[in-house]
Amino acid sequence: MKFLKTVLLASAATAMAGAASAQDGGGISNDTVKIGMILDMSGAYSSLDGQGSVAAVQMAIDEMGGTVDGKPIELLSADHQNKSDIGTSIARQWADQDNVDLILGGANSGVGIALQGITAEKNVAYINNGGASNALTNENCAPETALHWTYDTDALANGTAVAMVKEGNKSWYFITADYTFGHNLEKTAANAVTGNGGEVVGQVSAPFPTADFSSFLLQAQGSGAQVIGLANAGTDTQNSVKQAQEFGIVQSGQKLASLLLFITDVDALGLDAAQGLTLTTGFYWDFDDKAREWSAKYEEKTGSKPSMVQAGMYSSALQYLKAVEAAGTDDPKKVIAQLKTMPIEDAFARNGKVRADGLMMHDMYLAQVKTPDESKEKWDYYKIIRTIPGEDAFQSIEDGLCEVAKKAQ
DSSP, rough: OOOHHHHHHHHHHHHHHHHHHTTTTOOOGGGGGEEEEEOSSSTTTTTTSHHHHHHHHHHHHHHHEEEETEEEEEEEEEEEEHHHHHHHHHHHHHHTTTTOEEEEESSHHHHHHHHHHHHHHTOOOOOOOOOOOGGGGTTTTTTTTTOOSSOHHHHHIIIIIHHHHHOOOOOEEEEEEHHHHHHHHHHHHHHHHHHHOEEEEEEEEESSSOOOOOHHHHHHHTTOOOOEEEEEOTTTHHHHHHHHHTTTTTTTTTTEESSSOOOHHHHHHOOHHHHEEOOOOOOTTTTSSHHHHHHHHHHHHSSOOOHHEEEEEHHHHHHHHHHHHTEEEEEEHHHHHHTSSOOOOOOSSSSSEOOOSEEEEEEEEEEOOOTTTTTTTTOOOOOEEEOOHHHHSSTTTTTTSOOHHHOOO
């Protein structure tokens, strides 16, 4: 009995030492690096996010050999159903009961902002891929625990809106998804339009999600604006583009500006409907050899080419795991601090770096959707018009609202 008591006391001491080590920011807590993904698995953004994002993160885990410092990497996933309360409920359980070290996701800005708040409260690392709102690194910033990776509303507006105004398309009317993301995207695009000599002649907010855009499109058509700016995404974008074609709006001379378009949207629409659309993207599978090589592996696993969200998921997971390895711990603040010291270069990112406000700044690309005649094969959908350096694409820290980051500079 004395021997058994000694063993039990020794085991308890070892467990307490392990817990203390994790609390002190050293080593891998619970002997596992656990990643949880809170995604749109069934809604308007599921094709650009969803199971494809899970596959992309699994690729990053496989690339690391399934372990960090000899400790296994575990992957969980769940559907937020585009509802903040569902997303935060999952995050709370994962933080309180399941010892999740990193949460990835938030392909819905409302959900993403809510997740960022919960993870900061619970001291869990969080990387947003898919939520576009620049509030994530402005008024809602949490730079010690949270990063914004793939794109934001500033980068999207500074590509598409600026390019179209400079081509002479001065008057704009916006059709906007009626929630945080849509209004934020409209605001940043409108500022880009007016800041470059254009004008906004009107706006209408459409419930999210929306199947029938007829009344909104007719209002936009009646405005006489040269450009109808679509401040929406996913199936909302697909529906609005299709119906604009059906109503003859594009044929009559008005132009559509899709402010957030994914390659999965173009595939769903077909080139007949999507041809000529100008867009800004953070990733294109055919950009260079590095992107092509990784995208080919992704297609083998999933049957499709990756959206920029899915490629961003891979990149953020891979770089997080490399940072855990370099820091020798999965303590969230130490890992995020480590990421801020590392250049970010992989299949997704060019010239990437994590800033003090939590933004992963990297090159973006202005692109145009090809005509059916220009496309040589399935997924051959974009012409890259030019590279937009990260410094030009994203808002500067000085112009932002993250006071913690300003003080850190």
